[in-house]
Amino acid sequence: MTKPCVFITRKLPEDVVAPLSAIAEVEMWPHEDVAVPNDVLVEKAKRAAALLPMVSDPIGEQVLSAGAELKVVANMGVGYDNIDVPAATRRGIVVCNTPDVLTDTTADLTFALLLATARRLVEAAEFLKEGKWKSWSPFLLAGADVHHKTIGIVGMGNIGQAVAKRAKGFDMNVLYYNRSRRPEAEAELGAIYRPFADLLAESDFVVCLTPLTPETRRLFNREAFRRMKRSAVFINAARGAVVDEQALYEALVHGEIAAAGLDVFEKEPVDPAHPLVSLPNVVALPHIGSATYETRRAMMALARDNIIAVLEGRPPLTPVNR
Numbered sequence: 001m002t003k004p005c006v007f008i009t010r011k012l013p014e015d016v017v018a019p020l021s022a023i024a025e026v027e028m029w030p031h032e033d034v035a036v037p038n039d040v041l042v043e044k045a046k047r048a049a050a051l052l053p054m055v056s057d058p059i060g061e062q063v064l065s066a067g068a069e070l071k072v073v074a075n076m077g078v079g080y081d082n083i084d085v086p087a088a089t090r091r092g093i094v095v096c097n098t099p100d101v102l103t104d105t106t107a108d109l110t111f112a113l114l115l116a117t118a119r120r121l122v123e124a125a126e127f128l129k130e131g132k133w134k135s136w137s138p139f140l141l142a143g144a145d146v147h148h149k150t151i152g153i154v155g156m157g158n159i160g161q162a163v164a165k166r167a168k169g170f171d172m173n174v175l176y177y178n179r180s181r182r183p184e185a186e187a188e189l190g191a192i193y194r195p196f197a198d199l200l201a202e203s204d205f206v207v208c209l210t211p212l213t214p215e216t217r218r219l220f221n222r223e224a225f226r227r228m229k230r231s232a233v234f235i236n237a238a239r240g241a242v243v244d245e246q247a248l249y250e251a252l253v254h255g256e257i258a259a260a261g262l263d264v265f266e267k268e269p270v271d272p273a274h275p276l277v278s279l280p281n282v283v284a285l286p287h288i289g290s291a292t293y294e295t296r297r298a299m300m301a302l303a304r305d306n307i308i309a310v311l312e313g314r315p316p317l318t319p320v321n322r
């Protein structure tokens with residue numbers, strides 16, 4: 001019997017792929033740091049029973065309709081806005097993501113970004129390296145306190161709750177906004193629900209952790225930034241398109257908010273010449289929320305195991321459309 005074909009859109013470690021190679025003919029895009037071109041992806045999809053894409057690979061109609069044999073798309077990421085899930089569902093294709101395994105790692109990065117932005121860590125490190133440190137001065141690179149302030153978390157899923165836990169360790173007052181109330185976060189973390197507009201007005205730190213959906217696209221628009229305190233710090237570790245970047249730029253330049261920490265951008269990789277990136281009060285990172293060796297390997301393994309389960313006729317471990 002011929003083995004089913006699996007296409008993986010980046011080069012992953014051999015030991016991670018080995019269990020899959022035992023049951024399938026596995027082909028990997030041979031580069032770790034270069035994305036597979038769309039025409040190659042479409043071509044590979046034609047033979048594939050399974051695809052293992054990165055969150056940056058668009059899996060839309062073109063790829064899905066090419067994949068006549070396609071049974072499963074196992075995304076390496078908890079977010080899956082790169083996949084046209086309704087189109088996959090119509091074709092009976094299972095879509096999986098990698099929840100849970102990246103929760104704490106992403107929460108760590110989100111909080112690190114918040115601290116780095118509030119305390120101007122990147123600017124301070126550059127200042128020293130550039131030989132600008134001439135004296136200890138009363139307000140040299142002074143930032144904003146984090147402890148005992150109010151954090152407003154927009155999107156209180158697993159990562160939002162893990163950020164709330166970290167904020168509690170800093171004696172912060174935790175507000176949250178979510179599509180539905182989270183009684184467990186209210187009981188266990190003392191998080192307080194606020195309507196979106198109230199959260200924006202009351203928070204010292206506004207942290208975006210909501211998935212990108214038609215409802216959340218450009219949720220952070222001109223009006224949202226205008227509602228925030230002039231001292232507010234905005235953090236986005238979710239998806240770039242949840243923010244109107246032009247509106248954020250203007251809010252930062254006109255002093256409507258104080259600073260922003262951004263791990264994600266509408267177009268990635270972001271152009272280093274992007275106006276937002278050059279602002280001194282912006283800390284910009286290249287989408288590294290889940291980027292630790294341990295977590296990235298766990299994400300790869302979960303995506304792999306989802307494929308193995310489906311190809312062996314078992315239920316997928318973490319489907320998003322079943």
Ligand code: DGY
Pocket residue numbers: 055076077078079080102238287288289290291
């Ligand atoms: C995810 O898992 O969706 C992240 O954005 C990738 O690190």
